[in-house]
Structures are given as structure tokens and as C-alpha cells.
Amino acid sequence: MSHLKRETALQVHLKRLGSCLALGVVMAMMIGKHTGSQNDYGLGFRESVLKPRIFLFLAAGVVVYLLITFWPKVAPYLSRPGVRPLAMGALTVMAGYSLLRWSDTPQLPDTKLGPLAAAARGVGELDGFTRAFFGSIVPGSYWLLFLIVFVLGGAALILRNRALGWVVAVLAVAVGVWGLSAQLALRSFLKVPDHSTGGYVQLLGYLAIAGSAAVMAYTHAESADTRGFINRVFNWRPGFPLVVLGSLTGLIALLGAGWFAPLSLNAKWWDMTNVFGSEAISALTSAYLGWLVWVLFLGTATLAAVATARRNRSLGWAAAGAGILSVLVTLVTIHDFSKVAAAKAFDGATGPWQNVGVGPWALAGAFTLLAGAGWMVASRPTVKEIIEDAADSDAIAAGTSLNVTRALLVAVIAGALFYPPTATGFWQTVLVSEIGIYVLLAIGLNVVVGWAGLLDLGFIAFYAIGSYTTAFLTGTLPVKPPSFLHLPPLAAIPFAIAICLVAGIALGTPTLRLRGDYLAIMTLGFGEIIRIALNNDVKFGFYEKVLTNGPKGAFGIPHPHIKVGPLELTWGQNSLQYWYLLLVLVVLILLAFRRLENSRLGRAWAAVREDEVAAQATGINTVRTKLLAFAIGASTSGVAGVFFASQIGYINPANFVLNNSILVVAYVVFGGMGSLPGAMAGAAALTWLPEFLKDQVPAEDRQMWIGLIILLMMIFRPQGLIPARRRAIELEGLDKPKSPTPIAVPASEGM
Amino acid sequence: MSLLEVDNIEVRYGAIRALKGMSFHVDEGEVVALLGANGAGKTTTQKTVSGMMRPTLGEIRYDGIRIDGLPAHELIHLGICHVPEGRRVFPMMTVHENLEMGAYRFKKPDQKVLKRVFELFPRLEERISQHAGTLSGGEQQMLAIGRALMGKPKLLLLDEPSMGLAPLIVAQIFEIVKEINADGVTVLIVEQNAAQALALADRGYVLETGEIVLDGTGAELLSDDRVRAAYLGEEIHA
Numbered sequence: 001m002s003h004l005k006r007e008t009a010l011q012v013h014l015k016r017l018g019s020c021l022a023l024g025v026v027m028a029m030m031i032g033k034h035t036g037s038q039n040d041y042g043l044g045f046r047e048s049v050l051k052p053r054i055f056l057f058l059a060a061g062v063v064v065y066l067l068i069t070f071w072p073k074v075a076p077y078l079s080r081p082g083v084r085p086l087a088m089g090a091l092t093v094m095a096g097y098s099l100l101r102w103s104d105t106p107q108l109p110d111t112k113l114g115p116l117a118a119a120a121r122g123v124g125e126l127d128g129f130t131r132a133f134f135g136s137i138v139p140g141s142y143w144l145l146f147l148i149v150f151v152l153g154g155a156a157l158i159l160r161n162r163a164l165g166w167v168v169a170v171l172a173v174a175v176g177v178w179g180l181s182a183q184l185a186l187r188s189f190l191k192v193p194d195h196s197t198g199g200y201v202q203l204l205g206y207l208a209i210a211g212s213a214a215v216m217a218y219t220h221a222e223s224a225d226t227r228g229f230i231n232r233v234f235n236w237r238p239g240f241p242l243v244v245l246g247s248l249t250g251l252i253a254l255l256g257a258g259w260f261a262p263l264s265l266n267a268k269w270w271d272m273t274n275v276f277g278s279e280a281i282s283a284l285t286s287a288y289l290g291w292l293v294w295v296l297f298l299g300t301a302t303l304a305a306v307a308t309a310r311r312n313r314s315l316g317w318a319a320a321g322a323g324i325l326s327v328l329v330t331l332v333t334i335h336d337f338s339k340v341a342a343a344k345a346f347d348g349a350t351g352p353w354q355n356v357g358v359g360p361w362a363l364a365g366a367f368t369l370l371a372g373a374g375w376m377v378a379s380r381p382t383v384k385e386i387i388e389d390a391a392d393s394d395a396i397a398a399g400t401s402l403n404v405t406r407a408l409l410v411a412v413i414a415g416a417l418f419y420p421p422t423a424t425g426f427w428q429t430v431l432v433s434e435i436g437i438y439v440l441l442a443i444g445l446n447v448v449v450g451w452a453g454l455l456d457l458g459f460i461a462f463y464a465i466g467s468y469t470t471a472f473l474t475g476t477l478p479v480k481p482p483s484f485l486h487l488p489p490l491a492a493i494p495f496a497i498a499i500c501l502v503a504g505i506a507l508g509t510p511t512l513r514l515r516g517d518y519l520a521i522m523t524l525g526f527g528e529i530i531r532i533a534l535n536n537d538v539k540f541g542f543y544e545k546v547l548t549n550g551p552k553g554a555f556g557i558p559h560p561h562i563k564v565g566p567l568e569l570t571w572g573q574n575s576l577q578y579w580y581l582l583l584v585l586v587v588l589i590l591l592a593f594r595r596l597e598n599s600r601l602g603r604a605w606a607a608v609r610e611d612e613v614a615a616q617a618t619g620i621n622t623v624r625t626k627l628l629a630f631a632i633g634a635s636t637s638g639v640a641g642v643f644f645a646s647q648i649g650y651i652n653p654a655n656f657v658l659n660n661s662i663l664v665v666a667y668v669v670f671g672g673m674g675s676l677p678g679a680m681a682g683a684a685a686l687t688w689l690p691e692f693l694k695d696q697v698p699a700e701d702r703q704m705w706i707g708l709i710i711l712l713m714m715i716f717r718p719q720g721l722i723p724a725r726r727r728a729i730e731l732e733g734l735d736k737p738k739s740p741t742p743i744a745v746p747a748s749e750g751m
Numbered sequence: 752m753s754l755l756e757v758d759n760i761e762v763r764y765g766a767i768r769a770l771k772g773m774s775f776h777v778d779e780g781e782v783v784a785l786l787g788a789n790g791a792g793k794t795t796t797q798k799t800v801s802g803m804m805r806p807t808l809g810e811i812r813y814d815g816i817r818i819d820g821l822p823a824h825e826l827i828h829l830g831i832c833h834v835p836e837g838r839r840v841f842p843m844m845t846v847h848e849n850l851e852m853g854a855y856r857f858k859k860p861d862q863k864v865l866k867r868v869f870e871l872f873p874r875l876e877e878r879i880s881q882h883a884g885t886l887s888g889g890e891q892q893m894l895a896i897g898r899a900l901m902g903k904p905k906l907l908l909l910d911e912p913s914m915g916l917a918p919l920i921v922a923q924i925f926e927i928v929k930e931i932n933a934d935g936v937t938v939l940i941v942e943q944n945a946a947q948a949l950a951l952a953d954r955g956y957v958l959e960t961g962e963i964v965l966d967g968t969g970a971e972l973l974s975d976d977r978v979r980a981a982y983l984g985e986e987i988h989a
Contacts, residue, residue, distance in 0.1 A: 600855070607841055607852055614839040614895075616803060619827035619856040619902060 017065050024061030028054050030705070033698045081224040082157055082165075082216035089172075089208030090150050096202030097142065099696055102183055104194045104424065113142060113198060120186055133182035145175045149206070153213050165217030169210040176206025184256050191266050194258060195358065195424045234403040238380045239308040239316070239373030242407055246369030247301050249362055254297065258357030260337065262347030269293070269359055276337055280344075285336040288329060296326040297363070304370040307377045316378030323371025330364045358422045365418035372410025376403065420579045427691075428575040432647065434687040436582040437640050442667045442683035443589060443676065444636025449665065450674035450724065451602065452629035453609030455520040457661050458507070458527025462634040464534060464656035465503050466496040466641020471554035471651060478546040489646030490560045496638035504634030508627040515612075527661050535653040553652025557645050571647075578647050585643060589636060593676060596632070605629060670713060672720025681721045686710075754779040754937050755800065755906060760809030760819065762792075762799050769795045771961040772809065777906070782928070782938040784948040784969070786982060787958035793941040794836055796958070797908045800939070801833035802826040813906070827856050830905030836941075837914065838891040840898070842884030846875055849883050849894055853901030860901060867934075868897040871927050889920035896924070900931065907931065909940040913947065925951050945982035949973045957982075 007015075032053075034044040067074060077083065096113075103111040117134035120126060128136070135141045149172050156164040183199030215229075233241060253269075260267040260275060267275050272289040281289075288296075300322040307315035339352040349355055380403065420431055441463060448456045470492040471477045473485060481487075487495075511522045537550040548554075560581065562569040571577045596602050604625045607615035616622050645651050663686070671682020689709065693702045713720075753776035762770040770792045777783045785793045798804045800811060802823035811819040818826060823833070832853075841849050850868065854860035869876040872893040878886060883894055892912055899907060909928065913921040925947050932938050942948035949955050949969040957965035957978060965977065972978050 603852065604855070606844065607855075610841040610843055611839050613803075613835050614841060615852075616823045617801070617833045617835050617839070618852050618898065619824045621822070621824040623822075 013069070016068060017062075020061040020065035020068070021058055022061075023064065024057040024059075025049060025054070027060065028057040030701070030708075031057075035698070035700075076223075077158060079223040080157055080216070081219045081221050082212040084224060084226060085208045085212035085215065086150075086153050086157065089205045089210075089212060090146075092205030092208060093146055093202050094205075096198050096200075096205055097146070100198040100201055101196040101695070102198035103186060103190065103192075103196050105190055105192055111196065114140075116186070117142065123189070126185060126189055129178075130182040130185040133178055134186075142179065145178075149175055149209060153209055156213055157216055160216075162217040165213045168213035169217065172206045172210035172213065176203040176210075179203065179206070180256070187258065188266055188268070192261070194261065194266065195422060195427075200252070230404065234407070237308045237311065237377075238403045238407075239304065239376040242369050242373035242376065242410055243301070243304050243308050245411070246304065246366045246373060249369065250297050250301065250366035253359045253362035253366060254293065257359035257362055259359035260341065260355060261357040262341070262349065262355040265346075266357070272337070276340055280340045282336055284329070285333045288333045289337070292329075293363070296322075296329065297366070300326050300367060300370045304373045304377075307374055311377060311380075313378050316374045316376070319374025320371045320378060321374075323367045323369075323374060326367040327364050327371070330360055330367065334360045334364075353421075356421065361418045361422045365414045368414035368417065369410060372407070372414070376406055376410070379406075416583060420576055425575070428579065430688070430691045432575040432578045432582060433644075434691065435684050436579065436586070437644055438664065438667060438683040438687045439680045440582070440586060440589070440640040440643070441637055441664045442671065442679040443586070443593065444633045444640070445664050445668050446633075446674065446676065446679035447593070447596075447605075447636070448629050448633035449668050450679065451597070451605040451609065452626060453605075454626060454629060455516065455523070455665070456630070456633070457520050457524040457658075457665065458530070459523075459633070459637060459664050460656045460658070460661040461507075461527040461530035462500045462503060462637035463641045463644070463660075464530055464653070465500055465634075466638030467645040467651045467655070468534065468548065468554070468641075469496040469499050469638070470642045470645040471557055474557050474646075476554040476557045478549050488561055489558055489642060490562065492646075493639055493642050496642045497635040500634040500638030500641075501631040504631035505627050507634075508630035512623055512626060524658065524661070527656075527658060531653050531656050531658075534656070548653075551652060551654070553650060553655075554645075555650045557649050557651070559649065560646050578643075582643060585639060589639065590676065597676070601625070601628060666710065670710060670720060672723040675720070675722050675724035678720050678722035678724065685721065753777060754781075754814060755939070756810075756812040757796075757800065758810045758812070760799060760806040760811060762795050762804055762806050769961055770799070770806070773958075773961065773963055774809075775956050775963060775966070777937060777939050779937055780932070780935065781953045782932050782940065782951055784945075784952035784955040785939070785941045785958060786943075786945050786948065786955055786972075786978070788943075788981070790960070791958040792961040793958055794910055795961075797833065797910050797939065797941055801831055801908050803833070824856075827902055830903065831908065832899040832902040832904035832906075833908040834895045834899045834910060834912065836910040838888070838895050840883040840886070840891050840894050843882060845880050845882055846886070846894060847879045849898050850875070850901050853898030854903075856902055861903065864901055864903060868900050871900075871930060872897050889916050889924070892916060892920075892924060893927075896927070896931075900936075904936055906937045906939065909938060911941055911943065913942060913944045921947060943982075945978060946973070949978075 029045070029048050032048055034047040036042060036044040098112060098114075101111045102113050102116045105111050105116075117140075121131050121134040121136040121139075123131070133142060133145075138144060149168060152164065152171065153168045155161070156168050180199040180203045183196075187194045255269075257268075258266045259269050259272055265275070269289070273286070276289075284292075300319060303315060303319040303322055306312070307319045334356055335352050338349070338354055338356050341355060342349040342351050347355055420428055423431065441459065444462075445456065445459050448454050448459070468477070470489055472479065473481055473487045473492045473495060474489055475481060475486050507523065507526050511519050514522055534548045535551055537546055537548050560569075560571045571581065604615065604620045607618065607620055608622055608625050612622055615625075644655075664683070667683040667686050668679045669682070670686055671680065672678025686706065689706055690702050693705055697705055755777040757773060757775050759772045759774050760770055761768060761772055773792070773796065775783075775785075785796060787793050795804065799806055799819070802818070802821050802825065805820050809819065810817055813826075813829060813831065816829070818829070818831075841852060844852065850865060851860050854864070874890055875893055875897055878890065883891065886894060896909070896912065912924050912928070916924070921944065928938060928940065929951060940948055940952065949972050952969040954968050955966065955972045956963050957972065965972065965975065967975070
């Protein structure tokens with residue numbers, strides 16, 4: 001007789017169905033804006049669960065149940081080529097339709113597609129084509145179009161019907177372009193400066209669906225090999241994806257985007273000469289706005305395309321040069337015409353760079369991408385060298401991942417340089433004060449947690465020390481520095497680094513023998529001591545002077561200012577200026593840390609993290625190694641502190657609470673411990689998310705959604721967004737075989 | 752003069768005296784075995800010699816220099832390399848990276864030594880780019896020894912190299928230790944597997960609760976009744 005009774009099949013299914021239905025109920029409670037009131041606390045619950053909408057959620061639960069139950073039957077379909085892009089595309093289109101703004105119209109508070117379409121479909125001044133998209137013929141026609149494309153795409157995949165695949169590909173592109181053109185038409189009708197992205201994102205989604213259908217129609221493969229496909233594309237012509245991306249961005253910039261957008265005007269590229277007339281602007285700008293821009297764009301794109309196609313080094317360098325030159329000319333032009341606009345005081349403009357539309361920035365981004373394509377061609381082996389090396393498959397595998405990394409790097413550079421100016425003021429502030437600063441902090445904490453494996457829950461203390469050092473040196477604390485140390489904010493950076501190094505060692509020394517939980521608690525205590533000391537305004541028995549101004553903190557910390565000879569840079573209130581300062585700081589720190597990661601010290605950190613006793617046995621000074629991790633991490637945080645203090649202008653102890661320390665740890669873990677790009681991506685994603693959710697869910701619900709996302713991440717991808725090589729192995733298991741080695745495709749075979 | 756002289760050392764874990772005034776010596780070129788049951792103080796002795804622990808009393812001299820109290824990362828520069836108990840390779844590093852870590856005290860790993868390690872352990876060369884965590888127990892032990900050799904030791908401290916390994920592998924590893932010794936490396940080995948260790952060792956010491964109770968050449972100890980009773984599991988009818 002055994003106590004271990006096997007569950008009957010019925011019990012298993014009932015349990016599963018029950019769980020899935022419960023999931024539906026939970027989702028019903030999470031989704032939607034339902035709040036109780038003082039008089040009726042249960043209102044929210046009844047509104048969300050005891051209404052007909054519950055059946056929708058229960059149905060979703062049943063779908064999940066069916067999926068789990070019949071997974072073995074479903075799975076083979078899911079690995080077919082084209083399924084993943086179809087799903088990604090569909091999700092992107094849905095995000096574009098339902099989450100993102102379609103217009104920055106001040107009059108309409110919620111300018112997602114639905115409300116905007118309801119307002120637009122009756123406007124007679126819009127052309128019929130645009131109104132049809134917004135639903136003048138069939139209400140909600142955009143959703144209908146999406147459903148048709150998606151269902152046909154799915155049908156083509158399931159039936160493996162090639163003709164249908166091609167039809168879907170064409171249809172998807174057509175619908176995507178239709179949507180974008182409708183948005184653009186509405187934009188020029190409304191004549192407002194517009195930063196909305198909905199139209200572009202849905203186009204992207206439709207292009208992905210089209211790509212999926214085309215892949216499905218083209219391929220003979222039984223199951224998808226996404227990584228293999230990416231490898232083949234990048235091995236075929238390293239710069240090719242960048243050329244495509246750059247050309248598309250450039251075309252959108254020239255043919256659709258607004259170039260100059262003060263209120264009441266949304267000038268396209270072809271309107272520009274009319275807006276400014278030719279007499280006010282310089283000859284170069286006039287030429288640029290007239291014809292030069294096409295010469296530059298087509299010239300660079302052609303050069304990059306030919307260089308890529310022929311894998312020609314010198315052409316590659318030429319394309320890179322042309323791209324960079326074009327970026328510079330574009331910047332000069334932007335400066336020029338916006339200066340003229342400022343002189344004419346268009347929309348209260350006070351200086352250059354104001355009221356510039358998305359167009360020229362997007363074009364500058366496009367030139368950067370094309371230049372990057374040229375660089376990739378120029379710096380990679382030519383076809384001949386590849387064929388000579390063909391036997392060395394390791395080298396080819398390494399080369400492929402290098403190609404992908406480089407392409408991503410170029411895209412990130414282009415985005416980091418030229419996306420922020422096109423964002424709204426709100427997002428620029430978020431970019432600097434949230435994303436940027438926390439990225440910097442995550443880079444620092446990654447040294448301690450990710451590389452050396454020491455859990456630090458008091459990291460924000462060093463940020464506080466950096467900030468207060470700045471406040472002290474700029475003379476904004478009650479305790480004044482000696483006059484020779486009275487410094488401008490940026491000059492405080494070396495001092496903040498030095499003081500944080502010392503503070504890092506001060507924290508490290510007593511904690512050296514501690515590990516794991518004990519270390520975490522000790523660092524947590526350290527963080528709180530610093531904050532409370534600042535708050536209580538450190539007083540010693542014999543020294544009764546006010547030092548830190550207590551909870552009031554420091555005011556009027558000056559903004560950064562650089563003056564070298566004739567060059568003078570002043571930072572003011574505008575977040576965008578700080579973005580570029582931050583970019584310089586992050587790049588400098590990244591360059592240093594990349595070297596550090598592969599240095600002797602980096603290897604010592606890895607050894608201490610993996611096995612401290614063994615590290616000691618191989619002759620590593622574990623004490624010094626751990627102290628250096630604390631010190632170097634802390635100094636990065638100190639730099640962030642200087643930046644924060646001089647940007648925001650006032651600081652107080654409430655900026656440096658425990659919660660922030662824990663968030664930084666979460667960012668590093670979410671992104672991928674021990675990986676620099678991971679830590680940055682984690683911080684960026686999790687600081688962006690709450691701001692993005694602001695428009696989507698009730699404010700009080702945001703933390704819940706973020707919690708859900710972190711939870712799902714830790715369940716399904718514990719190694720983080722961009723895992724470090726070693727950590728990935730640790731969590732995926734050591735025995736898992738590597739991905740199939742990519743095979744070099746000779747140029748003659750192509751894709 | 753002996754290469755290593757341990758003179759009346761006492762080591763404490765808090766209130767517990769783990770070593771109670773222990774003295775022994777290791778001559779250059781010798782293999783010396785420390786034997787004893789669990790808790791006798793074998794590992795503590797080795798850790799104290801390699802600098803991971805400090806004696807509270809007594810002196811340790813190496814090559815005529817006093818080394819007690821010096822940290823491990825300085826002793827390694829004198830040529831004392833320690834293979835700690837329980838293999839302790841870096842599991843997420845490849846075999847090659849592990850070996851490179853062994854040469855951490857040098858700017859660059861010595862390729863000749865690397866070649867010699869691969870001669871001694873051809874298995875490691877086969878698995879050179881494999882992660883150490885995927886190796887079998889015996890291979891990990893080989894890697895741990897190979898890693899210590901990369902530090903070009905004059906005195907190699909081996910802590911229970913046979914622990915948890917199949918008899919065949921143990922024999923193989925002891926064979927290799929003999930070769931390492933033939934290369935001119937002095938070896939101080941801690942073992943529970945007395946028969947194997949004494950067959951290999953020139954001399955041996957038997958530890959009980961932190962004190963040396965017996966010493967002699969390997970052959971003497973092997974034939975000693977008390978050793979046979981306590982460590983070789985033979986019943987003596989006397």
C-alpha cells in the first residue's frame with residue numbers, strides 16, 4: 001500500500017482549468033480603471049469582476065488552458081519559419097494602435113488611435129483615403145484591417161500556401177503605409193509640432209508581418225532557425241541591415257517627417273525654402289534645403305550600398321566619411337535655419353535649435369547608420385579573406401557575433417545622438433533624470449554585484465556622498481569650503497571620485513569577512529547611516545555648527561559651465577543639454593570599464609566571485625580585490641551624484657532612500673548581472689517602464705505591473721536581458737549545447 | 752637545512768585549539784604525508800603553511816625565512832602553491848582560463864609550464880575550452896593540481912587529492928604526483944587514504960587531535976601496527 005496516490009487525469013485537468021480561470025479573474029482585476037470610493041470600497045472589485053467583461057477574461061483563461069493541454073500539437077506550428085516575426089509584428093501593431101500616441105494635439109488629452117480616429121473621421125478637409133483609415137466607412141476599420149492581415153498571415157503559415165503568403169506580404173505593407181500616411185495627413189492638417197510615434201510603430205509591426213509572410217513564402221525550411229538566419233544575413237554582407245535601416249529612416253525623414261514645427265506650422269522638407277525665403281539663410285543652408293540634401297542622402301546611401309554589396313574596404317571608408325560629413329552639414333543647417341527662426345522669434349524662440357521637427361534629426365540618424373554600415377564593411381574581412389579563412393569556423397562564429405554587436409552599437413549610437421532632440425520635453429526629462437542617471441548607477445553597481453559578486457544594498461549612499469560633495473565644493477552647504485576649493489560643479493568630479501573611493505574602502509574594510517546575507521545587511525545599514533546622518537545634520541558634542549542643513553538639503557547648486565578659450569558651454573534648465581553631458585560621462589566610464597573587465601583585476605573579480613578559497617590559493621589578494629570593487633563601484637556612483645546635484649540644483653536626504661538602492665540592484669539583476677550592456681539595458685528598461693505606463697494604466701497600479709514584469713522575467717529569463725557570458729552558463733546549465741555554429745555563406749550564394 | 756620547518760605552532764578557531772604545538776619539517780625534494788582522521792588538524796596545518804590561517808604561537812620557516820602570518824598571495828611568490836580541499840576549480844571558467852588563473856602571479860602564463868601540465872594531464876588538453884564545472888571529479892582534481900603547477904611551485908601543498916574519486920583515478924593521480932616530485936617539486940600531501948599516500952611518501956606524520964603522535968619513513972609507518980589498525984582498517988591480533 002502506498003500513500004503516494006497518482007492524480008487521475010480528471011483531477012489534473014480540473015486543477016489546470018481552475019488555475020487558468022483564476023488567472024483570468026486576476027487579469028480582470030488588474031486590467032482596467034476600477035477604483036473603489038470612501039463610501040463603497042468594493043466598487044472597484046465589482047466593476048472589474050462582476051460585469052459581463054469577466055467572460056472575456058475567463059475565455060482567455062480557457063484559451064490558455066487549451067494551449068497548455070494541446071501544447072504538443074501546437075508546438076510544431078510555432079517553430080515554423082515566420083511564426084515569430086508574425087507574433088512580434090502583431091504585438092507591435094497592437095502596441096502602436098492601442099498604447100502609443102498618434103498625435104501630440106494639445107486639444108485632445110488622450111490621443112491614442114481610437115479617440116483620435118473618432119474625432120478625425122468626420123473632418124471634411126481630410127482626404128477620403130485618410131478618413132477611410134480612421135473609420136469613415138466602417139467604424140474601427142483599422143482594427144478590421146489588422147485582423148484581416150493577421151488572420152490571412154496565420155492561414156498562410158498553417159496552410160503553407162505560398163501565393164497567399166505573397167498576398168499577405170503586399171497587403172501588410174499597404175496597410176502599414178496607409179496608416180502612416182493617414183497619421184501624416186492628419187499631422188499636416190493639425191499644424192502642430194508632433195512627436196508622436198504610433199504611426200511609425202504600427203508601420204514597423206506591419207513590415208514585420210510582411211517579412212514573416214515573405215519568409216514563409218520563400219523558404220523551404222521545416223522549422224525556423226532565427227539565429228541562423230540572422231547569422232546568415234550578417235555573414236552575407238555585414239553592413240547590409242544598417243544600409244536598409246539607414247535608407248528607410250532617411251526616406252521617412254525627407255518624405256514624411258516635419259522639419260520645422262513651431263506652433264501653427266508643421267513644415268515639411270519641401271516647405272522649408274518657402275518658410276525662410278532664401279535671403280535670410282546662408283548659401284549652404286539654402287542649397288541644403290533646396291537640393292544638396294538629396295545629393296548627400298542618395299550619394300551616401302549609394303556609396304554605403306555599393307561598398308556593402310562589393311565588400312570593398314576603400315568604398316566602405318568613403319561611405320563612412322560621407323556619412324559623417326553629411327551629419328555635420330545637417331547639424332550646421334539645423335543650427336542655421338533655427339537661428340534665423342529665433343531671430344524672427346517664431347513661437348517665442350530664443351535661440352538656435354528650437355522648434356526643429358523630427359525630420360532633420362532623423363536624417364542625421366540615417367546618415368549615422370549609413371556611415372556605420374561603411375565602417376562595418378571597412379573593418380571586416382573581405383570576401384577573399386573569408387574564403388581563405390573558411391576552415392576556421394571558430395573565427396567565423398566570433399566574427400558573426402562581432403558583426404551583430406557592431407550593428408547594434410551603430411544603431412544605439414545613432415539613437416542616443418539623434419533621438420533625444422525629437423522627443424517631447426517630458427521624455428527628455430525622463431531620459432536625463434531617470435534613465436540616464438540610473439544607467440550610470442547601474443554601471444557602477446554592476447562592478448560590485450555583477451563582477452565581484454558582493455551584494456550591496458546601500459549603493460545609493462555613494463550617490464549621496466557624490467551629490468553632497470558637489471554641494472559642499474560649490475559652497476551651497478552651510479559648511480563652506482576653503483576659498484581655494486570653491487569649485488564649479490564639473491571640477492567637483494575628481495573630488496567626488498576620490499571621496500567615494502575612500503568611502504567605498506571605508507565600507508569595504510569592516511565587511512570583508514562577511515558574505516551573502518550578512519554583507520547585504522551590513523551595506524544596507526551603511527546606506528541608512530549616511531542618509532540619516534545627512535538628515536540629522538551631523539552634530540558632534542563639541543561642534544554645534546550646522547553642516548548639511550538637515551532635511552532641507554542644499555539649494556542653488558550651480559549648473560555646469562565650461563570655458564576653454566573661445567569655447568564656452570553653459571548648461572541651463574533644458575534637459576537635452578544634460579543628455580549630451582551624460583553621454584560623454586557614460587562613454588568615458590564605459591571605455592574605462594571595458595578595459596577593466598578584461599584586465600588582471602577583472603579576472604581576479606571573476607575568480608573571487610566563483611570561489612574565494614581557490615582565488616586565494618592562486619595568489620589573488622582577495623582583500624584588495626574586494627575593496628577595489630567597492631571603491632570603483634562607489635566612485636562611479638559619485639560621478640552620478642555630481643551630475644545629479646548640478647543638474648537638479650537642489651538636493652536633500654530624501655533623494656537617497658533605501659528604496660533607490662534596492663531599485664538599482666533590481667536593474668542590474670533584471671538586465672543581466674556582470675554584463676555592462678545588460679546593466680545599462682536593465683536600468684533603461686525599468687526606469688522607462690513606469691513613465692510609459694503612466695499613459696496606460698492608473699497611476700496607483702503601475703508598481704503592480706512593473707512587479708509582474710520583473711516576476712515574469714525572473715521566471716522565464718533569470719539570466720537577465722543581456723546576460724554576461726559566464727552568468728548565462730550558470731543559469732542555463734552547463735551541459736546545454738551551444739547554438740549551431742554559423743556557416744559562412746560565400747558571396748555568390750547570397751541569402 | 753629543511754625547506755619547510757614548522758616549529759611548535761598553535762592554531763585556534765576561537766576557543767578551540769585545532770593545532771596544539773605541532774612541529775615537523777619537510778626537506779627539499781621530499782614527498783611528506785600528513786595522515787590522520789577527520790578533525791585531526793591536517794587541513795588546518797596546510798592552510799597555516801599556505802598562509803590562509805595564522806598561527807597564534809610558534810614559527811614557520813621556509814627556505815630560512817619566517818613566513819608565519821604572511822598572507823597567501825605573498826607566499827605564492829615564494830613558490831608555495833596550495834591545492835585546497837574539495838577540488839575548488841572555477842566552474843564557470845574554461846579549463847584554459849583556470850590554468851591561466853593559476854599563473855596569476857606572473858604577468859603572462861609560462862607556455863613551457865602549460866605544455867608540461869598538458870603532458871602530465873593529457874585529459875585537460877582535450878577539454879581545454881570546456882567549462883571546468885562540466886568536468887568529472889577526477890578531471891577537476893587534475894585541473895586543480897595543474898592550476899597550482901602553473902604557479903611554478905617549489906613546495907606543493909595537496910589537500911586530500913583522493914577525496915571522492917574512484918580508486919583507478921586515485922592511483923593515476925598519485926602516479927602523477929610522483930612525476931611532479933621527480934620534476935623537483937617538494938610535496939606536502941594530506942591524506943586519509945593512508946596506504947596510497949605512504950606508498951608514495953618519503954616520510955609521514957600521523958596526527959591526532961592537533962598533535963603529531965607518530966612519525967617515520969613511509970615504509971616504517973606502513974608497517975606500524977597502530978597505523979595499520981587505525982588507517983588501513985586491518986585487525987591486529989596482538
